[in-house]
Amino acid sequence: MLSRACRSTALALAFLLAGCATQAPAPQAPKLPDGLRADVAVLETTDLHSNILSYDYYKQKADPTVGFERTVTLIRKARTQFTNSFLFDAGDTIQGSVLADYQAQVQKVDCGQELAMYKAMDAIGYDGGTIGNHEFNYGLSYLSQVTGTPMNVDGGATQRCAGPHYPLVLANVYSARDGKPIFKPWTIVDRKIAAFTPDGSELSVPLRIAIIGFAPPPIMQWDKQNLEGKVTVTGVVEAARKYMPEIQAQHPDLVIAILHGGLNTAPYTNDMENGGWYLAGVPGIDVLLLGHEHVDFPGPRFAHMQDVDDQHGFVRGVPAVMGGFFGKDLGVVKLALVRQQDHWAIDKTKTFSQVWPICPPVTVAGKPTVSPSNCVPADPQVSLTVDKVHQAAIDYVNTPIGQSNVRMSTYFADEGDMSALAPVNAAQIDYAKQELSSAHPELANVPVIASAAAFRTGFGGPDDYTDVLPGPLTLRSAADLYFYPNTLTAVKLDGAGVKAWLETSAQRFNRIDPSATGEQPLINAKYVGFNFDQIQGGIAYVIDVSKPVGQRIVKLTYLGKPIKPSQTFIVVTNNYRASGGGHFPGLDGTNVVLAAPDGTREILARWLQAHPSLDAKDLPRTSWHFARLKTRGTVVFTSAGDKQAIAETDGLHIIRQLRDNGDGTAVYAIDLSH
Structure with a gap:
């Protein structure tokens, strides 16, 4: 069941009156006929690590096997193939390349300047994203600035600077000053989608998606010098349970958890690095977007994992995807939605996840092999958005x-x-x-x-x-x-x-x-x-x-x-x-x-x-x-x-x-x- 509303109107009202909800009251949805169907593609990038262009800064040459500019080609393909689609990012976005270091440490972007990675992402248009562990590498001041998020933390920006044109959500990192989340923990994405009646008639109907984000709790160890005494962190399951009542009070049709983390079936702890398996078990989560591990899900790495379908992409019955790293892949969850008893449900028999590679493997000597000649072309719009800073970074590292x-x-x-x-x-x-x-x-x-x-x-x-x-x-x-x-x-x-x-x-x-x-x-x-x-x-x-x-x-x-x-x-x-x-x-x-x-x-x-x-x-x-x-x-x-x-x-x-x-x-x- 997709819409997991509170047990009663009184309970929902109690949450609102208590000041728990971070959104305006949910609008009254129009009544839709049972039997209505809609296919919705949830697209995911993760662990881009500022690999915007297909270029190796260390070897000073093109590398067609990586790069967001080629992922964009797949995004455009998916938007053509699926009438209804949403695009999200699962973190580790702003660090990891020479270009990223140049903007963070050499020629630092000013408050009114949008980060190159975010400019490229805005060129294709995202619906939301979360924060990964490497986002904290340059410190909270930088993160606060480039995400356009004032933070009540030591060193945090107090003014709103240029950031991405899509919402960033993060539910498990809090200011040590006031105990409040440093990012909005969750938000609602409203969209009109095309749906079809049993007789084939097309209707334009609203779809209300809640997104909630999570970073890996060990950031307090990994970036101790940047975070100690400034923020606190909770486990991903604890954070999900904390905010799910607020989300449910808004009556979303779908709840998507965006986790910068992977899958681990070891006994759960509140500092677990890859808590996705346990997060999938939190009631109310309908779709799980994963990252951090730099592998593909669904995929053979997760074969034989308990309650995991590594072929169709389900974790404990929840559709999930992890779309590689460095822009090598696009994660795709194809949701088959059906209207039942005045709510949207997922038809799991027709729902599946896939990872689309920018370089589909070819068979060489009986083995699947990545060939640069078989990679999709780069989208020309991306390089136009970052060409000047790209060249400046090249000039700098050649000092x-x-x-x-x-x-x-x-x-x-x-x-x-x-x-x-x-x-x-x-x-x-x-x-x-x-x-x-x-x-x-x-x-x-x-x-x-x-x-x-x-x-x-x-x-x-x-x-x-x-x-x-x-x-x-x-x-x-x-x-x-x-x-x-x-x-x-x-x-x-x-x-x-x-x-x-x-x-x-x-x-x-x-x-x-x-x-x-x-x-x-x-x-x-x-x-x-x-x-x-x-x-x-x-x-x-x-x-x-x-x-x-x-x-x-x-x-x-x-x-x-x-x-x-x-x-x-x-x-x-x-x-x-x-x-x-x-x-x-x-x-x-x-x-x-x-x-x-x-x-x-x-x-x-x-x-x-x-x-x-x-x-x-x-x-x-x-x-x-x-x-x-x-x-x-x-x-x-x-x-x-x-x-x-x-x-x-x-x-x-x-x-x-x-x-x-x-x-x-x-x-x-x-x-x-x-």
């Missing part, structure tokens, strides 16, 4: 900062090539030592080591790797080496804590059985690459992938001597990790000794400028390797194709390419016996 005599890449970062992590760790160590000498002279004799992860290891496709060639370095090089706008943070740990950190990172690998005769994948695809931290700075260790999780770090030393469990270290990392991001043991923000105001990327750029002719001797040595392991079968992994020579140059002679996948990637073998 020279030095010269390198070494190649720094992440093609084999999971296999021990630390060339792209070494400059990050070197810069972090230098900065921390300088700052700590004055801020904490009592720590002068404590060893300082640093942790970094390879952010680009092929998750987004064969071009999604860092690769800084020998030659001139620019700000683009620093942005390629350090992808996120994190700030530098240092924590104090003992030797046992350092080992626990590394053991957690080593979950990146599957357990390898030496006696198995078939191929064994080295990489655990369920453990994301940006959580595979690698520590340098006098430390050395060996990873034994034949051992179970928690027992893989062997021969852990500092300056050649075994690390004692009680030995003290300063580990330099980023604010995300130090505040608990990734759920590493001993990292919860309580042991921070340095919280720098400077971004890690900017620290790295200054370090590169201070080494105008970067050479291998300027970088810390590779700190780890795999334990020797003779296997009967072949241990394999996937990376970009035809890169074996890079592995050889960087000393990884144990790697050889086995076969080309035909999609820009290749399968490699790694010989762990040497």
Whole structure:
């Protein structure tokens, strides 16, 4: 049943008189005949991360496999195919590209200037959206300004600036000053739609949709330096239950929950990152729009999940969709509505969800493969809206900062090539030592080591790797080496804590059985690459992938001597990790000794400028390797194709390419016996 009104008119009136409702009283809907039918498409984008154009700012070339300008082509197609459609965005919209960083940190947009991402979205027209975790990366002041949302929080904008031309809703983040939501928690979208009587006659009828939005609760950890003491967060289920009576008092025909989160059937907690499965169980929610996980739903990732239909797109009986990331896809929920007993109901036998890719896969050697030549064309209107700032961002990141005599890449970062992590760790160590000498002279004799992860290891496709060639370095090089706008943070740990950190990172690998005769994948695809931290700075260790999780770090030393469990270290990392991001043991923000105001990327750029002719001797040595392991079968992994020579140059002679996948990637073998 779609219209979940209050149990009685008196109850609805009580909510209104109590001041609970944030909308004007619902208008009296005209009586519509039973048997009326209407198909409504709910379209979704999510995790666009300001990938407006099909362009790779790091490699300075077009990339037709990403980009909102191509998603718009699919949106126009959907609007042609479906007479009735609504378009929503599920967050992580304003951060994630060079263009986004340029507008937030370099040439900041002023109050009267609309953000490029929102300008592009307004060009196609949205009906609503929510806020993701990465929206908070640039701070509440910036978020308040660019969304056109005055906020009663420390640093929040008090005037209304230029923002998107569609409503943003967020129900589970509140001001620490007054306890009120920093965004409107929910709103109503009213629209006339085409409906059809049983005899085929067309009627124009009203459809009243309520939308309510949710961010992942762990933002309080991930962006602690931006949010602590300024906002509070509740769980998504608690927020939904809090506001559902207000929404129901408005008698909507549909309630759409827009969650920047995915699906997890683990026991529910109020800080659950991906609470969509539980949100679907809140009475009154009719449609669920998902995000954050950078995967497609419906899709095979969710096969065998309890009460989830990964073919037709239902979560606990609720139609749902998650439309990929970076503008690679459009989520589509096709709702079949039927009028029954004076309300709209969903005919679930004729309702389904789909994810439309901008690059429909083609079959190569019997496998579905993404081919750039098979991508839909870009919509020309989008580039016209952002062309000037796009070119300005390109000009900025091409600012020279030095010269390198070494190649720094992440093609084999999971296999021990630390060339792209070494400059990050070197810069972090230098900065921390300088700052700590004055801020904490009592720590002068404590060893300082640093942790970094390879952010680009092929998750987004064969071009999604860092690769800084020998030659001139620019700000683009620093942005390629350090992808996120994190700030530098240092924590104090003992030797046992350092080992626990590394053991957690080593979950990146599957357990390898030496006696198995078939191929064994080295990489655990369920453990994301940006959580595979690698520590340098006098430390050395060996990873034994034949051992179970928690027992893989062997021969852990500092300056050649075994690390004692009680030995003290300063580990330099980023604010995300130090505040608990990734759920590493001993990292919860309580042991921070340095919280720098400077971004890690900017620290790295200054370090590169201070080494105008970067050479291998300027970088810390590779700190780890795999334990020797003779296997009967072949241990394999996937990376970009035809890169074996890079592995050889960087000393990884144990790697050889086995076969080309035909999609820009290749399968490699790694010989762990040497």
